[in-house]
Amino acid sequence: MCPKLIALIIFCKPGIMRVKIISSLTALVIMTFFLTSYQPAATKVTISGKVLDNNTGEPVVNVLVYTRAGEIEAVTDKNGFFKIETWQELPVELQAFHPKFTLYKTQLKQAGQTLKIKLTAK
Numbered sequence: 001m002c003p004k005l006i007a008l009i010i011f012c013k014p015g016i017m018r019v020k021i022i023s024s025l026t027a028l029v030i031m032t033f034f035l036t037s038y039q040p041a042a043t044k045v046t047i048s049g050k051v052l053d054n055n056t057g058e059p060v061v062n063v064l065v066y067t068r069a070g071e072i073e074a075v076t077d078k079n080g081f082f083k084i085e086t087w088q089e090l091p092v093e094l095q096a097f098h099p100k101f102t103l104y105k106t107q108l109k110q111a112g113q114t115l116k117i118k119l120t121a122k
Helices: 003-011 016-037
Strands: 045-053 064-067 073-075 081-086 092-097 104-108 114-119
Touching (some): 064 081, 092 114
């Protein structure tokens, strides 16, 4: 803050002028806080798909599908389907883990597409 402004507030005679200065400064500080802390809302991204065995083409059950950041995860159902909703910005690195298969990694650059993940047995 400007030293002259502080001196004006301190040495100003009590009354309407001092109240106006303090009110104006308070409003300025509050507006600065809100304007600098505002962040636009992120868009929710839905990631869904099916996990298949690369050799047999059969669905793989109980595959842990997660974002690399570790924020969101899902486990495939009996049909190999999964669905993840995240607020992370694209691109999102997606990984699929099952102890009997090699780790699968991919980078999702577009939302709204249904993934087909093919896992290779170890």
